Amino acid sequence: MPASSKTAASFADQLVKKHRQQLSNPYLCPLDFEGMRILLISDYSTDMEFIETILASVGLTHCLEYCDSPHAMTRLREGTVDERCDIDVIMAYEDSSTLEPADLYRRLLGKPEWRGIPVISVMDANTHAPDNTTVDGSGNITDVFLKPFRPAEVLPRLINALRLKHERDAHRLYADHREAELVRHRDMESRLRYLVDHDDITGLFNRRYLEQALERAITTTQATGCHSALMYFDLDQFKIINAAEGHLAGDSLIRSVAKQLKSDARPEDTLTRISCDDFALLIEDTDQQTAIDKANQMRCSLAQLKVSLHNQTYDISASIGVTMIEPDSTASPSHYLAQADQACFIAKNHGRNTVHLFCADEPEVKRINHDASWIPRIRDALDNDGFTLLFQPVYDIARDRVERYEALVRMRAEDGSLAEPEPFIAVAERMGLIHDIDQWVVAEAIRALGSLDPDQDHICLNINLSGHAFEDPSLPDTIRQLLSDTHVDARRITFEITETAAIANFEHTRNMILQIRKLGCRFALDDFGSGFNSYTYLKNLPVDCLKLDGSFVQNAVSDPVDQVLIRSMVEIAQTLGKRTVAEFVENKETLELLRSLGVDYAQGYYIGRPSTELAPK
Structure with missing residues (x-):
């Protein structure tokens, strides 16, 4: 090896060690020189041996790849997999017959996976003036090599280009990670906003939403003089089925019941799941007899529902309590919920699979209120x-x-x-x-x-x-x-x-x-x-x-x-x-x-x- 090459190799070896120390940054992955690739685009292969020798002198073998200008873009496309190109630095000659560095740079900007690749422009010092070439580390041509090469300058400037590519990859990875985190947080926020008003198992509205809907219905009833009805459904013997078949099977049964109730309710009605085996239905602008008829119709629909769990078929029934929301009432949503619940409790005591209309003067209601006190x-x-x-x-x-x-x-x-x-x-x-x-x-x-x-x-x-x-x-x-x-x-x-x-x-x-x-x-x-x-x-x-x-x-x-x-x-x-x-x-x-x-x-x-x-x- 000529003396100048030995000097360059010694200098380069020291430079590589220096850059390895600088790049031991906890926020960046360690720079693996051996795994990075430099693409030399030229219609002449005379300089490739010289650059390979310099890289090999510090152990960077198989790092350089040669390609003539007509096939440069094909090589970049073939090296791009999953939005990641295997080329880390491009050296392009100004005197290329088909692809000059400036033209190459414009093409690189067209592909997101190529934009971060540093481009080194190689030109003849005798025919080109350096002042005519733009060097911009933020994204344009990043460096200019003048021929004939100075051995002591080639390797450190190549390493700077590799380092720049590494930093750009790290920043891109960080940006992708941040974007993924933002997407995950947006999904989570959307999910939480959904769960605030919905039941996770059935997709129906939950008790919180029902109380808000009741508040609106009470206001509407007072303003229009129309009546509304609140129904409270309690599945009969659900806890026995849940204990016998397990909670997953119980959840499946609950979903089947919710689907049946939803098919029986009107689109404008508010159907909710308010606890384990309890549902509620708010019907606005209705009268007492219509509400009772509707409750009995839904009770019969549930009684015809057959649910198969673990090769066992179960019949479903529900006790239903109904309370009317009167125009002249000033009661709160929780008060109406309590009334419907009490009516449902009485329906259960009357033999289950029945409908009961709340009446404040009946003895059973008075006993419930007495117990509550x-x-x-x-x-x-x-x-x-x-x-x-x-x-x-x-x-x-x-x-x-x-x-x-x-x-x-x-x-x-x-x-x-x-x-x-x-x-x-x-x-x-x-x-x-x-x-x-x-x-x-x-x-x-x-x-x-x-x-x-x-x-x-x-x-x-x-x-x-x-x-x-x-x-x-x-x-x-x-x-x-x-x-x-x-x-x-x-x-x-x-x-x-x-x-x-x-x-x-x-x-x-x-x-x-x-x-x-x-x-x-x-x-x-x-x-x-x-x-x-x-x-x-x-x-x-x-x-x-x-x-x-x-x-x-x-x-x-x-x-x-x-x-x-x-x-x-x-x-x-x-x-x-x-x-x-x-x-x-x-x-x-x-x-x-x-x-x-x-x-x-x-x-x-x-x-x-x-x-x-x-x-x-």
Whole structure:
């Protein structure tokens, strides 16, 4: 290699190292010289060997490609795949017979994938003046080589061109990435705007949109005097299907129902899905009878719908509540939704697959409103220690003393008085709050027993359980933990359950009683004799005590029939090895009668009224 070439190679090697360091930028990909290509466009190949030698001297082999000017554009087109050209720098000669650099540049501008390719113009220093050629790094011809070449200048200027191409590619990649991000964000925003007013599963409008539509309908009704109707659809037994087939199958069923409802509704009606298996339809400018007829027509359409899920065909039905939006009403959208929901609830209670029109004066609506007024009070009592226990003595007739009490729950009213359990217990049972009350009663009663002095460890306590207590599978574990924490002997505790609750689900009740009896606790059957099947279940129900229904005790002194019934129940209990308790003992005569009939325990106001203190000394 000539001395000048060696000098150029040494200089070039240093330059490559310098540029590699400069290009280690975290925002740009590392510059891979070996992977980049230079296209030399000339009708003469005499200079290609010289440039190849310079590039090879620093290890850049197979980097240069030669092409004559007639085939230059063909080569660029063949090298372009997926909007990316494999040529990174073009060297074009001014004296080309068919394609001069300026003409080449104009053609490159016509293709987005070629615009970033730097163009180096090569001209003869003896025939061209450098001032006549425009060099603009922003996009025009980027450099000019004058022949004869100066070896020490060729490589650094080629590397500058490669670097420029690399930076342009990086900027283009960044711009593409930013554009893709913007598109993704626009799609996401569009999707979110859609979901604000639509249900994701069915594509119907959602509750938010319905409330807005109701607001507009109320205003229109008041302005025009025309009536509107709101229908509330609740699919019957959907939760059973959903549990049996899975949520994906349940979603498929919901979509089928939505499609059927949409086909029955008018285009101008507002059909919405407002919860899991609940839909609503707002019909404007209609009358009551037309609305009822339409609801029944849609109910029949759903009843004819057959949905196949996992080789199983299901019939669909819905309970439908209807409420009318009156021109003179000032009610809010949520008020009308509540009315339609209440009407739907009543339709379900009437046997399902029916239509019910809301009427504010009907007893069932009043009961629903009554329940609704109790719910926040019950929740507040649970959260803020609003319940309390009273303890009523249970008299041992044979031993003539009190060693047992019954725990009675009460709720504190705002005025400090104590509310009887019947109203709020019934509401709690209907509204799903009864398990929380049961848990509270059991915990407080056992803790009260555990707080007695050691010399009162003979005192026993009866604890009432609601009719739904055994639906709570955690109850046995709760009792076990409380007994462990308080160190109370389980034999001191007797749980009372009503006869009605016990026989409602006999096998389940029996199994739960057996689980709790294994802990050492006892059981009493409350209100015994009040049902027609009392004796049928008694033989197989593992209870220790029968609590005679008060209706037999209240008038027993003057009613010989009650006396016969009490005697027969006592004899059966003794035969089965069970003790008996008589409640509603209001006077001495009743107590003496019970003693003569063989009753074991007595409870009532004559024995003692309920007190906040357990086993006062």
